[in-house]
Amino acid sequence: FEDYYLTCVYVPNSKQELRRLDYRMVWEDAFLAYQKKLEEKKPVIYCGDLNVAHQEIDLKNPKSNHHNAGFTDEERDKFTAVLNAGMIDTWRYFYPELEGVYSWWSYRFRAREKNAGWRIDYVITSKALESRLEEAKIYTEIMGSDHCPVGLILKDE
Numbered sequence: 812f813e814d815y816y817l818t819c820v821y822v823p824n825s826k827q828e829l830r831r832l833d834y835r836m837v838w839e840d841a842f843l844a845y846q847k848k849l850e851e852k853k854p855v856i857y858c859g860d861l862n863v864a865h866q867e868i869d870l871k872n873p874k875s876n877h878h879n880a881g882f883t884d885e886e887r888d889k890f891t892a893v894l895n896a897g898m899i900d901t902w903r904y905f906y907p908e909l910e911g912v913y914s915w916w917s918y919r920f921r922a923r924e925k926n927a928g929w930r931i932d933y934v935i936t937s938k939a940l941e942s943r944l945e946e947a948k949i950y951t952e953i954m955g956s957d958h959c960p961v962g963l964i965l966k967d968e
Contacts, residue, residue: 815940820858821860858961863881863887864931869913897938899937905947916929
């Protein structure tokens with residue numbers, strides 16, 4: 812796009828027994844460095860499955876999932892580093908305390924029917940786009956996958 816970069820991403824999953832956690836930590840650092848390099852030219856937006864529930868309100872059962880892939884302290888700390896690097900989690904920008912809105916549900920145990928999910932799909936933007944943020948979306952009503960789409964509406968300049 813003329814006034815920003817758009818990157819769609821799938822962040823590596825740390826897997827059972829966290830066997831890919833070390834790989835993921837290296838990947839996270841490299842990806843953030845890449846986004847910050849792009850940002851030197853123009854703002855960035857990246858979106859997709861980031862495979863992390865950042866806060867306890869981003870998943871239904873935080874206590875029983877602590878230390879599981881997607882909710883380890885290490886993964887959450889890397890996401891905090893993204894925010895500290897001047898990026899915006901657009902959903903939490905608009906809904907800082909809203910609970911019970913998720914973007915992924917296991918196919919097992921009728922999780923979606925029970926809304927026992929995780930918010931692991933995000934739209935992240937550069938701070939430079941803050942004035943253009945109009946609305947963040949999680950389209951929970953759209954079926955067809957264990958994930959639902961997420962979106963962002965920007966104001967015209």
